[in-house]
Amino acid sequence: MLGFLAARQTGLDDPLRLRRAESTRRVFGLELNPDRDVDQVHGNGINTIDIEAVEGRYMLSGGSDGVIVIYDLENYSGKPQYTCKAVCTIGRSNRYVHKFSVETVQWYPYDTGMIVSSSFDKTMKVWDTETLKPAEVFEFEGNVYSHHLSPIARKHSLIAVGTKYPKIQLCDLKSGSRTHVLQGHRAEVLSVRWSPRYEHILATASADSKVKVWDVRRATGSLFTLDQHNGDKSKASSEAVNTAHNGRVNGLCFTGDGLYILTTGTDDRMRLWNSATGENTLVNYGKVCNESRKKVQFTVSRGCSPEFVFVPCGSSIAVYALHTGELVTMLRGHYNNVDCCEFHPDYQELYSGGKDCNILAWVPVLRVSDMEEKSRNSNNKVAADQTPVDPAFQDAWSSDED
Template sequence: MLGLMAARQAGLDDPARLRRAERTRRVLSLELNKDRDVERIHGSGINTLDIEPVEGRYMLSGGSDGVIVLYDLENLSRKPSYTCKALFTVGRSHPDVHKFSVETVQWYPHDTGIFTSSSFDKTLKIWDTNTLQPADIFHFEGTVYSHHMSPVATKHCLIAGHRQEVLAVSWSPRHEYILATGSADGTVKLWDVRKASGCLSTLDQHNGEKSKASSEAANTAHNGRVNGLCYTNDGLHLLTIGTDERMRLWNSSTGENTLVNYGKVCNESRKGLKFAISCGCNPEFAFVPYGSAIAVYAVFTGELITMLRGHYSTVNCCVFQPHFQELYSGSKDCNILAWIPAPREPVPDDISEKSLPQQHLNPAYEDAWSSSDDEG
């Protein structure tokens, strides 16, 4: 790291390389933080978490008791040990509380004044954060397993919600009209919401080649229920997970299965599984609930990097905080745990610039300024 800092200062290297290296180091050093607690409010399992993308400061949680909680993640006490306090709770006594399990909560991508929630009570609610009152309530005939608002849409404010057996849904972070859905029938479909004629494509785990084992497996993404999907931050790839205990990485443009082998991925959930992907690292990492632990995978190689252990029961969801490379997870044990990068080792006093690796100056970063005194 000292070498990267010196190279950046001297114009030897791209400044973005230092940022990627430090973000990657922080993700690889994630550990359960004993000095940071998240106030325990939920009386039953936590199904969903979301951190607002504007400041990265406020986090929502939704539980199987129908309760929604908003937390402030900032350390206002400035002390080494602190608790992330709940700012408000939509509790059982609230007149507009969800009657059954909350499956998804999400902040409005551009403003912390609005958030959304959907539930097994067959409703999707749009909340005013300031008044803690629903601005609108949508009633459906079937169970709402998941919903999602596009993070990049500028020409629409559609919320994608699916009923009955569609368990996971996500807008592309690259194209505002493209939507991916995962179903209990094992299929993953890509949609252009401007087209009424049907889906753009159905992802095929065999890339067009017929399955030798079963013809029924053709044109399916998984041999079980697809209950989790997540785009990479650049939108170029889509990661899916199914109850066949497999995770697959897809080229989102061509729909091709990249055939990355992640091995057996424990997934016993009968409903949606919320996992996360890092942002700004090299390589990128996926954080996947794995029983009572969280498995960390290298997205493009499939390597299992580590297992984060700390929960007492099944982990249902996790969310990545890209500003500080932190991870938060929610479990059936009613706890939300904070996973924070380990502190950096202190630099020895005898390190000097002479001991750092010498490199040739990159011409792109040469100082082109010259003094008039040097000119002839």
């Protein structure tokens, strides 16, 4: 680490390399924080969480009880041990509360004055966080499994919605109406995600084992369908042509730069795809346990080298290296199945929610060996090229130095 600091100080290196190296070290050190609690408000399992990108201060959660909660993640106590307080709750006493399970919640990408939630009560609601009342309500024919607003869109304000029926609905926040539908799937649409790189590109995952990528400006169908066999028909059975998985595809996520798509399915597999060509990169993550029939919310780190994937796996969270498929660690702390997790890129922290009604905070821990190393380097003024490196981080740092 002193080598990065010295190179940055003398102007020989890009400051971003130091940031990537430290971010990577912090992810390697993720552990359950015994000093940070999150208010337990939900009476049933937590299906979805989201952290707003404007300040990185507030977190949303939605549960099987239909309740939506807003938490403040800041520590005002001045003490190491504190609780993230629930500052707002759309609970059972609210006349506008969802009647059934909330499946997805999301902050409006550009300010914290609005949130969007969707539920098994066949509605999607756009909430004003000041009044805790819905400014707009969209009603659908079937249960809503997933929705998503583009994090970068400037030319449209569309919300993509996946429901019990195969058609993907596009709802316009400006007009308050459903503008058009995307047809191509043959079963319920379990997950939808906009690209963080191109504002008109949308990916959808369905129970028909397929993942499709769309340009919503086109009226001629999807751009392409992901094929796990990369077009090799000799490896595919007649039923598995142009399928992403051999089961329901219930997890979908873009990487932070939008260059890759990650998918998970009930065939206990996770796959990494080139988002531009649809090519299966054939990264082997091994068995990734997935027994959920609904959407699974997993997440990818940002600002690290290499990047990491955090995937709910039973009552644990599996952490994989994105491009090698190596299982880095298993984060254990929940008492029941984990349904969702969200990465906080500002602090390299992870939050997870599960059927045990708890939200847990996983934070980087500075181990005694690290502190001793820093003290030794400071006292002895070890030269940058002689700085001892923790073997656990050697691979991450060496990849930055190449």
